[in-house]
Amino acid sequence: MVSFVRLFNRLAENKHYNHKKYWRMRKEVINKDSKVPKMIRFYYLYRMKKIEALNNAFIGTFMGVGTTFLEPPILPHALNGIVISSFAKIGKNCTIYHQVTIAQENNKAAEIGDNCLIGAGAKIIGEIKIGNNVKIGANAVVNKDVPDNCTVVGIDKIVKLNDKRVNMSLKDYWNNNL
Numbered sequence: 595m596v597s598f599v600r601l602f603n604r605l606a607e608n609k610h611y612n613h614k615k616y617w618r619m620r621k622e623v624i625n626k627d628s629k630v631p632k633m634i635r636f637y638y639l640y641r642m643k644k645i646e647a648l649n650n651a652f653i654g655t656f657m658g659v660g661t662t663f664l665e666p667p668i669l670p671h672a673l674n675g676i677v678i679s680s681f682a683k684i685g686k687n688c689t690i691y692h693q694v695t696i697a698q699e700n701n702k703a704a705e706i707g708d709n710c711l712i713g714a715g716a717k718i719i720g721e722i723k724i725g726n727n728v729k730i731g732a733n734a735v736v737n738k739d740v741p742d743n744c745t746v747v748g749i750d751k752i753v754k755l756n757d758k759r760v761n762m763s764l765k766d767y768w769n770n771n772l
């Protein structure tokens with residue numbers, strides 16, 4: 595009983611996820627031209643999968659090997675339930691909360707700009723472009739391109755554009771601005 599409590603406390607403290615180490619190992623694992631020996635890269639892959647499992651034993655996490663990050667994202671809730679397609683491209687200084695899904699469609703996925711915030715439970719689906727300085731609200735579903743400096747909530751709904759309150763769908767925005 596004591597060992598179970600100790601194990602539970604260690605998991606609850608989230609000591610297994612070290613942001614810098616995890617992303618350094620990931621960089622070496624996916625780099626085809628890495629100078630690190632293959633056995634060490636396999637060990638890194640093993641460690642990464644162990645870290646993911648310890649943090650998400652029942653939730654599940656997947657970040658495809660082909661996923662491109664211009665720099666490691668900010669993950670306030672560690673790796674909890676984040677699913678990112680292998681074809682996604684994510685810019686600098688992006689914050690990704692838990693339970694976010696960036697899905698692919700026909701082997702193509704979203705390109706996310708710099709300084710973006712993706713709220714908990716948000717779903718980004720298909721080959722779309724998310725502009726710079728975009729905020730995507732919790733549980734939002736985005737399947738159309740999002741312009742720069744927007745706040746998107748619900749299903750493809752813009753509520754803030756260039757620091758001005760608006761109330762329009764992404765479809766209406768693109769129909770009026772093409």
